[in-house]
Amino acid sequence: MTTPDPVVPAPPISSGDLAWLRERLILDADSAGLLDVAYRTLDTPVGALLLAATTEGLVRVAYLTDGPDDILADLAERVSPRILEAPHRLDAAATQLDEYFRGRRVTFDLALDLRLTTGFRRDVIAHLPDIEYGHTASYAQVAASAGSPRAVRAVGTACAKNPLPVVVPCHRVVRSDGSIGQYVGGIDAKRILLDLETVA
Amino acid sequence: MAAPRRERRSPARAGPLPPFEHIVVVHGPTVLRVCRALLGRVDADDAWSETFLSALRAYPDLAPGTNLEAWLVTIAHRKAIDVHRAHRRNPIPTDTLPDRAATTAPPGDGDGDDELWTRVAALPFMQRAALVYHYVGGLPYTEIAGILGNSAAAARRAAADGRAALRRRYSVDTGSAP
Numbered sequence: 001m002t003t004p005d006p007v008v009p010a011p012p013i014s015s016g017d018l019a020w021l022r023e024r025l026i027l028d029a030d031s032a033g034l035l036d037v038a039y040r041t042l043d044t045p046v047g048a049l050l051l052a053a054t055t056e057g058l059v060r061v062a063y064l065t066d067g068p069d070d071i072l073a074d075l076a077e078r079v080s081p082r083i084l085e086a087p088h089r090l091d092a093a094a095t096q097l098d099e100y101f102r103g104r105r106v107t108f109d110l111a112l113d114l115r116l117t118t119g120f121r122r123d124v125i126a127h128l129p130d131i132e133y134g135h136t137a138s139y140a141q142v143a144a145s146a147g148s149p150r151a152v153r154a155v156g157t158a159c160a161k162n163p164l165p166v167v168v169p170c171h172r173v174v175r176s177d178g179s180i181g182q183y184v185g186g187i188d189a190k191r192i193l194l195d196l197e198t199v200a
Numbered sequence: 201m202a203a204p205r206r207e208r209r210s211p212a213r214a215g216p217l218p219p220f221e222h223i224v225v226v227h228g229p230t231v232l233r234v235c236r237a238l239l240g241r242v243d244a245d246d247a248w249s250e251t252f253l254s255a256l257r258a259y260p261d262l263a264p265g266t267n268l269e270a271w272l273v274t275i276a277h278r279k280a281i282d283v284h285r286a287h288r289r290n291p292i293p294t295d296t297l298p299d300r301a302a303t304t305a306p307p308g309d310g311d312g313d314d315e316l317w318t319r320v321a322a323l324p325f326m327q328r329a330a331l332v333y334h335y336v337g338g339l340p341y342t343e344i345a346g347i348l349g350n351s352a353a354a355a356r357r358a359a360a361d362g363r364a365a366l367r368r369r370y371s372v373d374t375g376s377a378p
Contacts, residue, residue, distance in 0.1 A: 007366050017245075029256055072218075073216070082220050082259060
C-alpha cells in the first residue's frame with residue numbers, strides 16, 4: 001500500500017520493537033481499565049483452546065478447530081471490541097487447565113463470567129459443576145436438577161452452547177442409554193475428557 | 201478550491217468492529233513507521249503507545265466505515281504536534297534553522313538511512329507530516345488534508361515541497377542524485 005519512493009523510504013522497524021510496544025499497551029490498557037477482554041491460546045490433549053477473560057472472570061473457553069477469528073469476532077460483538085491478546089490475565093486458568101489435563105486437578109477454582117449465557121441455559125450451566133469429576137449425568141437428569149424435567153432437548157442446546165467447555169463440565173452429560181452423545185468440541189474430545197477423568 | 205476537506209468514510213470497514221487486537225496487528229507497524237519518520241525513535245515509541253491507548257479508549261464508539269489507518273494517523277498526528285510544540289518551547293532549532301542538526305533522533309538503525317532521517321526531521325513540520333503520511337503511511341492526500349486541516353491540493357503541495365527539499369539537500373551533500 002505504501003508507495004515505494006527512493007527519496008522517502010519507510011524507516012526500518014523490528015519485530016522486537018513492536019513486541020515491546022504491545023507489552024506496554026497491554027499494561028497501560030489494563031491499568032486504565034480499557035482491557036475489556038484478554039485472551040490467549042493453550043495447547044491441550046483435546047487440541048488448542050482459546051481462553052478469554054473479562055475483568056470479572058473467565059468468559060470464554062473455545063475449541064480452536066477453525067482458528068480464532070470467528071470466536072474473537074463473536075466476543076467483540078457480544079462483550080466488547082476492546083480485545084487484546086494478553087496472556088497474563090489467563091495465567092490461573094491456563095495453569096489449572098494444565099493440571100486438569102495432567103490428572104492433578106478435579107475441580108476448577110476460577111472466577112467465571114457467565115454473561116454469554118442467559119435464561120434457562122444459564123441455569124443449566126450453573127448446575128453442571130454439580131456433576132462430580134469422574135461421573136456422568138444424563139440430559140434428563142440435568143433437566144430435572146435445573147427444575148424443568150421435560151426440557152431435555154433444551155439441556156442439549158445449553159450444553160452445545162456452553163461458553164466455558166471443559167471448565168464447566170458439559171462433557172459429563174451423556175445420553176440416558178449410556179451412549180456418549182454430542183459435544184461442542186467433537187465426540188473424540190468428549191471421549192478423551194471422560195477417559196481422563198475415569199483413569200485419574 | 202473545491203477539494204474535499206475530509207473524506208473519513210472510505211469503505212475500509214463495514215459491519216461490526218473487529219477485535220482491537222486485529223487493529224494492532226494490521227496497523228501497528230505502519231503507525232510506528234509514521235511516528236519514527238515524524239519524531240525519531242524515542243518520541244515515536246511514546247507517541248505510538250499514546251496513540252493506541254487513545255484509540256482503544258475511543259474504539260467502541262467508532263463510526264461504521266471509518267478508514268482505520270487514517271483514524272490512527274490522525275491520533276498520532278495530535279501526539280506528534282504535542283511533541284513538536286514541547287520541543288519548540290525548548291531552545292532547540294527546528295523549523296527556523298532547517299540546515300542544522302535535527303532535534304529528534306533519526307529512526308534508522310545506524311544504516312545508510314540515518315542521514316536521510318536527519319534531513320526529514322529538519323523539514324518544516326507540515327511538509328514533514330504530509331510527506332510521511334503519504335510515503336510512509338500510504339494515505340491519499342484527501343485523507344491527509346483531513347488530518348492536517350487543509351485541502352488535498354495543499355497537502356500534496358507540502359509533500360512535494362518537502363520531497364524536493366530532501367532531494368536537493370541530498371544532491372548537494374553527496375554530490376549525486378539519490
